[in-house]
Amino acid sequence: MANIRDLDPSASPLDYYGSELRRLREAANLKQAALGEIVFCTASLIGQIETARKVPTRDFSERIDAALGTDGHFSRLVGLVLRSVLPTWFQPYAEMEARATFISAYQAQVVYGLLQTEAYARAVLATGMPDRLDELVAARMERHRILHREKSPTVWVVLDEGVLHRPIGGREVMRAQLSHLLSFHENRWVQIQVLPYVTGQHAGLIGSFNGLRFDNDPEIVYTEDLIAGHMTANPDVVREASLRYAHLQAAALSVEDSAALITRVMEERYGEQPEPDGQ
16 A cells, blocks of 8 residues: 555645645544544545545545534545546646636537536446546536536537437436436526537537637637547637537527427437336
């Protein structure tokens, strides 16, 4: 097992978190087993987090803050830790996404990341065959927190209709995912449109892309290829992306009609199936 004393707290957010957990646990005169009993986990888990061998969750961090009386210290720190788990090429985008005041997204294959349920996100991320799937899922769920803060960004998403029909994760996962999309219907800050099959050729055939707007910084366009993501503030690219997005919004169903389509697909394609009659 790694020795926590050999960890450099400045090496990474995870190393810092581990060193802080050990420091404050010892300051409270608690053994790992004793702290584990208080926060309902094993001493082994405490040890793995203190040695930076395992990434803590937000729930764990909140329980640690309550147990050690650390006034939200670990709850604040865990956001940095989980962001550091994201692929290196994605971290700059996640940081910009957290600062954006307006997010526009067109998704041709899957539900936009900020609107994914945990089970759906797990199924999507598993396709990359990662070594640390649980941590990647936790990091994706952490990104969702921007939708619940006091000043949340406006998020406008256009989904290709194929996203609704592609059974990622299976029937139950898809039903829960579509129900989750419908839960945003009364949220004025999150608008969802569906681009129907009948549209035919459209401005998004080139692929999925996101736009980020800020109060005091240039607008950014984000795209992904097979192995990495790319951000640019090039005015020509931003102008082209904005034009394409406007055409996509115009071709998509209204927010109301989109919700009706999502409901219909959820019930007809992923609804409860009748029990076999035994014949």
